[in-house]
Amino acid sequence: MSTVLGLSTSSAVSAYCLVDKTLERSRVGVSRTFPFESTHLSSRLRGSSLSLRSATGPMAALSSHAGEGNNGPIAADESSPNRIGEIRRITKETNVHVKINLDGSGVATCTTGIPFLDHMLDQLASHGLFDVYVKASGDTHIDDHHTNEDVALAIGSALLQALGDRKGINRFGHFAAPLDEAAIEVILDLSGRPHLKYDLNIPTERVGTYDTQLVEHFFQSLVNTSGMTLHIYQLAGKNSHHIVEATFKAFARALRQATEYDLRRRGTVPSSKGVLSRS
Numbered sequence: 001m002s003t004v005l006g007l008s009t010s011s012a013v014s015a016y017c018l019v020d021k022t023l024e025r026s027r028v029g030v031s032r033t034f035p036f037e038s039t040h041l042s043s044r045l046r047g048s049s050l051s052l053r054s055a056t057g058p059m060a061a062l063s064s065h066a067g068e069g070n071n072g073p074i075a076a077d078e079s080s081p082n083r084i085g086e087i088r089r090i091t092k093e094t095n096v097h098v099k100i101n102l103d104g105s106g107v108a109t110c111t112t113g114i115p116f117l118d119h120m121l122d123q124l125a126s127h128g129l130f131d132v133y134v135k136a137s138g139d140t141h142i143d144d145h146h147t148n149e150d151v152a153l154a155i156g157s158a159l160l161q162a163l164g165d166r167k168g169i170n171r172f173g174h175f176a177a178p179l180d181e182a183a184i185e186v187i188l189d190l191s192g193r194p195h196l197k198y199d200l201n202i203p204t205e206r207v208g209t210y211d212t213q214l215v216e217h218f219f220q221s222l223v224n225t226s227g228m229t230l231h232i233y234q235l236a237g238k239n240s241h242h243i244v245e246a247t248f249k250a251f252a253r254a255l256r257q258a259t260e261y262d263l264r265r266r267g268t269v270p271s272s273k274g275v276l277s278r279s
């Protein structure tokens, strides 16, 4: 009974409770159309229908995969949890609330007080097909540094939470994205080990009001809390806006690859050690 709904594990149940409680006590005026509520239910149902179909044989699983394209959550087995992470991070400098649904549909609701960062987080949702909610307020009267950093730390922590035990995922992601003259390559591993190789040469100090030094700091912060190995290489590019935007697009696509399920894994941890952790 509970396996039909994909709720046979305690982590799935706790994720469900977490979201419901959060919606009840939310202080940020989440509307009734907030994507996490609807996609939560639909992903459970879609996941369960795939599980039932895959039970008829491997070819049925493959055909249902093809029918869904890359958009649907591909359940590794009928106990796949809902992969939602939620973080509230409150300091004297910032107040950040982040929710990420890895099996979303690309809905972005991002207001950080930093317009260019909102634009980049929209890319993360749209190209990663994640539902991304970010509400942040911070000491931007000083500069954007603390808010940029704390948003990235919270996104990394939310990713870590959403990934759970990482069973059945591809783990690795690799994508190169062009944007006109710019081309950026991103290689990542959801290894549990934080490491950033950052090789961008952004020619101007700012894009809009956004300090381009904050791009590296954003990814370093995200890497540190998520436990991700991330390489970013600039293949080409002259326009700062294009370079940064192509970076976020390539990152989103690579992260989508890495977080999606590998059907042949059948729900096992993609590591010869049998565990992917941050230690």
Ligand SMILES: [Mn+2]
Pocket: 119, 241, 245
């Ligand atoms: Mn743009």
